[in-house]
Amino acid sequence: MKLHIAVLPGDGIGPEITQQSIKVLKAVADRFDHDFYFENAVVGAAAIDSVGDPLPEATLDLCKKSDAVLFGAIGHPKFDNNPDAKVRPEQGLLRLRKGLGLFANIRPVNTYEKLLDQSPLKRERIAGADLVIYRELTGGIYFGEKSTAEDGKSATDTCTYSVEEIERVAHLAFKAAQQRRKKLTLVDKANVLETSRLWRKTVKEVAQAYKDVELDFLFVDNAAMQMILNPTQFDVILTENMFGDIISDEASVIGGSIGLLASASVGEVSAMFEPIHGSYPQATGKGIANPVASILSAAMLLDHFSLNKEADIVRRAVEISIQMNVCTQDLNKDNHYSTSKVGDFLEGVISDPDNSKIN
Ligand code: IPM
Ligand code: MN
DSSP states (O other), X not given: OEEEEEEEEESTTHHHHHHHHHHHHHHHHHHHTOEEEEXXXXXXXXXXXXXXXXXXXXXXXXXXXXXXXXXXXXXXXXXXXXXXXXXXXXXXXXXXXXXTTOOEEEEEEEOOGGGTTTSSSOHHXXXXXXXXXXXXXXXXXGTSOEEEOTTXXXXXXXXXXXXXXXXXXXXXXXXXHHHTTSEEEEEEOTTTOHHHHHHHHHHHHHHTTOTTSEEEEEEHHHHHHHHHHOXXXXXXXXXXXXHHHXXXXXXXXXXXOGGGOOOEEEOSSOEEEOOSSOOOGGGTTTTOSOOHHHHHHHHHHHHHTTOHHHHHHHHHHHHHHHHTTOOOTTTOSSSOOXXXXXXXXXXXXXXXXXXXXXX
């Protein structure tokens, strides 16, 4: 298969982790005779520094004409610490999601036997946890009208959802549930928010077309608690933009490191693959960042194009690396590997057709 992949490494550790995903994808292409073409573009603080815009026109154009986008990370402390900054790196990512129409963000969370004791949560609570969050990505409070009063004494963010915005992500979440354990939990705040009441009503209607899926509802505050108390109860979680942002970071604690969590953002036409973690500025250039979240995002890219066997091999290689303790320091304090050494190891496993563990 021929695939044109736009690579947006972004800020902080973005470039070094993305580099490892490219290694892995090239190994997959070699082994399975695919043609993957990579083309880089700037985004985020890196783009503000070079052209004054966190999402230059040329970057959006490249993403639009590519089959998929591989995204690194975004954000820089010089903007976080300056509330008056008008141009911010995060705007690049939000405009990209909107510009490409990526309305659904899919974030799988699972555990590895070897890492069960890495999580601050007790092994018996998290063993077997296997859930996926469907986060609405182009609506809600992230994209509503915003303003700050002229006197600077008040500010407003608006949260709006339309039935259509809810329906399209709900359909994807129900379809995913049908392929999994057939349970869908809508996370909302319907006891307080009007938009959440619209979510409940709409999702109940959509559920009529998926009678084999059990639907339940949780208020987001309770969901945050349940995620820690009993994460194995969840199969597919469907939720709006900001709740999904928050509970997915929370859910990353289950696996033992946020450096493991991948995501796919999809729309009608485009698709983008990015780790859920941020740009980890303190680690930039030190070779300590975990590349696995980005590499598993690359596996989701392969799945997106129905290259399921290839995606399975990447996931299997990651399992082997964890099993053999070939991990960065977030997972292995005593004898850790660098970001690029983990990438090299995975590349080696994937390239070796005689590797009995993987065939
Ligand atoms: C994420 C990130 C982004 C978000 C930021 C960087 C804008 O936290 O992808 O989860 O809030 O969506
Ligand atoms: Mn986030």
